[in-house]
Amino acid sequence: MRNVHGTRHNRYLNHHSHWASAGGLFPGKRGFPYPNKVSPIAELVSQFLHHLEFIERSSPLTRRAYATDLRQAFALPENTEAAGEPCAAKRFKPSAAFEDELLQKCREASASWRNLSPASRNRKIACLKSFLGWLHEKQYIERDLASLLVAPKVPRRLPHFISVDEALALIDSLMKKTDSPETTADQLKYERQLALVLLLYGGGLRVSEACQLRWKQIDLESGVLRVIGKGEKERQVALPQFCTRALKRLRKQTGEFVWGETPLSTRAAYEMVRSAGIQAGLLKPLHPHALRHSYATHLLASGANLRTLQELLGHRNLQATERYTHLTIDQLARTLESFHPLSASRLANAARKK
Numbered sequence: 001m002r003n004v005h006g007t008r009h010n011r012y013l014n015h016h017s018h019w020a021s022a023g024g025l026f027p028g029k030r031g032f033p034y035p036n037k038v039s040p041i042a043e044l045v046s047q048f049l050h051h052l053e054f055i056e057r058s059s060p061l062t063r064r065a066y067a068t069d070l071r072q073a074f075a076l077p078e079n080t081e082a083a084g085e086p087c088a089a090k091r092f093k094p095s096a097a098f099e100d101e102l103l104q105k106c107r108e109a110s111a112s113w114r115n116l117s118p119a120s121r122n123r124k125i126a127c128l129k130s131f132l133g134w135l136h137e138k139q140y141i142e143r144d145l146a147s148l149l150v151a152p153k154v155p156r157r158l159p160h161f162i163s164v165d166e167a168l169a170l171i172d173s174l175m176k177k178t179d180s181p182e183t184t185a186d187q188l189k190y191e192r193q194l195a196l197v198l199l200l201y202g203g204g205l206r207v208s209e210a211c212q213l214r215w216k217q218i219d220l221e222s223g224v225l226r227v228i229g230k231g232e233k234e235r236q237v238a239l240p241q242f243c244t245r246a247l248k249r250l251r252k253q254t255g256e257f258v259w260g261e262t263p264l265s266t267r268a269a270y271e272m273v274r275s276a277g278i279q280a281g282l283l284k285p286l287h288p289h290a291l292r293h294s295y296a297t298h299l300l301a302s303g304a305n306l307r308t309l310q311e312l313l314g315h316r317n318l319q320a321t322e323r324y325t326h327l328t329i330d331q332l333a334r335t336l337e338s339f340h341p342l343s344a345s346r347l348a349n350a351a352r353k354k
Contacts, residue, residue: 042076044140048131048135070128073128162282162294167201170276192259199239203239203295205292209228210269212228213227220248223238223241230316
C-alpha cells in the first residue's frame, strides 16, 4: 500500500524548498518553512560569504571554515552559501532588538565552543568578530558588537624547525636516493620528493602553494617563481640554483603542473615530507610547515631583515613574521659574547694587557 501522506509531505517540502534553503526553518522541525519571510541572519551571512569570496578574495579554505563556523553559531542549514544579489539584506534596517539577539547568539556559540582548544576557539570567535565588524561597516547594525566578544588568550607557540645540519642531511639523503634508484618509478618518486622539499625549504613556499605550482609560474633560467598565495596575492620568490636544477630534472615530465597533469594533494605532500624525514634519520616527525619555518629561521639567523622575510613568506603584516625573531636567541647570545665589553673574551684580553 502506498504511503499517500508521505508523498504529499514530500511534494509540500519540494514546493517550499526555497524557504528551507534560505534558513527559514522552525527550530526543531526541520523541513517546515516559516510562513512569513526569510531569516535575516541567513541573508546577511550569505552576503558576508559573498564579500569574502569576491571582495576580500579569501582562500577557499578560509571561506569554508567561516561558513562552517557561522552555520554552527546561528543554526543555519548546511546549504547556506555566498549569495550574489542581496535580497532581504538590502532592505534590512538595524534595530536594537536584532542587535541584542545577534550578540546573544554569538555569546551562546562562544560558550558552546568552550571545550575546544584555545586556538580553535579563538579562530571561531575571530570569525564571529569579522562577521560583526562587516555588519557594522555596512551599517546593518549600529553598535560595534565585535568589540564586546572576548577571545581566549592563546599561548604563543614557537614554530617547529630543523637545524641547518638536519636540513643538509635531509637533502643529502634524497639526493642519494635520486642518483641511485632501483626502478624508473622510484627515480620519479624521489625526484618529486626532492623537488617538494626544496620548494618548501629552498623557497619558503606554503604546502598549498607548492602543491598547486604550475610550470608557467616558473622561470627556470632566472630561478624566479610567481607564487599565488593567500587571498590570490601574487609574490615573486627567487630559488637557489640547486633548487632550479632539481626542478629541471622534473621538467621532462608532461603536464601543466610540476607534479604532472593534476596538482599534488596536500595529504600526499605531508606523507612525502614525513617519509623523507624518516629516511634521513631525523629524530622528530617532519612536516611541510617545519621546512617553511626552517627557511625563515635560517634566513633570519644569516642576517636577512624582517621586511625582506615578510615579502618572501607572503605575510600580510609584519607581526606574523616577527615570531621568527624568538628563534634566533642562540645567535644573539653568541653576538653578545663576542662584542659586549663584559664578555669573557673581552675581559680576558683586558687582563692580558695589564
